[in-house]
Amino acid sequence: MLNFYPGPSKVYPEVRNYLVDAYDEGILSTPHRGEQFVQMTRAVVGSVKRRLNIPQDYYIFFTSSATECWEVLIQSLTKHKSSHIYNGSFGEKWYQYAQKLRPAAEGFSFDLNAPMPVEQLNISADTELICFTHNETSNGTQVSPTTILNLHNRYRDTLIAVDATSSMAGLNLKVIKADIWFASAQKCFGLPAGLAVMACSPRAIFRAKQMGERAHYNSLVSMYEKMLNYQTTHTPNVLNIYLLKRALEDRPFIKTIDLELTDRAQELYTFFEQFSDFQLLVENEEVRSKTVLALQGNEKLIDDIKKRALHHNMRLGNGYGPWARNTFRIANFPAILNEEYEELKRFFLHYYA
Known part of the structure; x- marks a missing residue:
């Protein structure tokens, strides 16, 4: 087929061999607080940064999906309001979900045949997080690097989060022009579903520390503290993290x-x-x-x-x-x-x- x-989508054919290796290396039953897991995570974090051209001072985290990242970011980086710019279903879903957590969240929609209208946006001064989808999977549109740069320059004092689910690991993203980028593994990463990669700038982590939100197992400040030792707040998808490590090592x-x-x-x-x-x-x-x-x-x-x-x-x-x-x-x-x-x-x- x-x-x-x-x-x-299609997984890399090499995944079949990786799965056998994972079994033989004891990855499937390794403790997530043990040295084998820590060394593996340290290696994969380094590979993610090198292979995907992510700045060295950004922090890498693992969640179960990009949808979980929506939740983590709204919970841990906003007290009152996020602003969402969208032209398709996934950007709109992120906005609708944010409204459930922060009812004051704002939404700005634009036409699928038009560039994001950065100059026409009227984002509130009290917005704590600007959110948009880089590559809208529902309709086949994409936000250009120039548009992202313009948004970055216009709202320098506001954190910017980007859902790059169907472009990260496929396109050379200008990561430094936004504070948070995240993607699920089942698209351009060529891996099974059940894992997401999230990259956060030092500024995003500083904001998470300022808020100090710890009401959830996946609170960003808790995730940050655990990843200082290359661990996670919970038992993660160890197998998929291993597959990510192997896939990145074998890709250009x-x-x-x-x-x-x-x-x-x-x-x-x-x-x-x-x-x-x-x-x-x-x-x-x-x-x-x-x-x-x-x-x-x-x-x-x-x-x-x-x-x-x-x-x-x-x-x-x-x-x-x-x-x-x-x-x-x-x-x-x-x-x-x-x-x-x-x-x-x-x-x-x-x-x-």
Whole structure:
């Protein structure tokens, strides 16, 4: 089965061997307070920073998912209000969840074919955390480095948190331009679901210490204190942390991966522009995602494409949110081989050209 679903997506084929090694090395039953775990975590933290081009003074944490990161950040970095900028379902869900914890949370929506309107934003002066999704998996849009820089320059005194779930480990993110970046492992990391990686700036940790929020097992200040000794507040997904270590060691540095995915994304967009029965959902090239393509057509055709692809052992991504019935999505993740995309192209040329 060729898997182009945008998460959980295809895992690296080497994961099979990593799993056997984990068993043989005793990782599956190692104590999470023991020396083997500590040494493993120390190694993987170093690899995350080196391979993904994360500043050395940022702190690395592990949670169960990006969704858990939403909760951790709102609980531990805001007393009153966060502000959320979104153009799709996942950014909006983060905002809605923040409202449950901090009812004063603000939301600013913008069109999927428009860049984030930084100059038009009217974020309240008492906002403690600005939140947005770097790569909106639901509709195949992406916030450009220039836009992130403009946001950073305009709100220098406010912490900025970025959900990079479908771009971290695939694109060379300018991490220093925001205080928090996080992502789940089941997309560009090429690993099974059940683990998220979060990088926090010294400024974010200073804020967490100032608040001193310790009411939850995953309070950020508690996570920080444990990770000083390369431990976690709770029994973590030890196996997936091990898989992360091995995968990072065997992958190129992020600059190389970024170049490969960028080139392939352009080839895929050019390929799909030739079809007349369905179209790219995002018309503005400047805001198209490099890692998730969304294609739009009438509901009957979209349903036929997905079913026919599945019959030919290809799993395409369903649409999501407002685009659930009239779109399908294709992941452009590092674990998926070029030959697999060539087979995907042959499928579309045969049935829909």
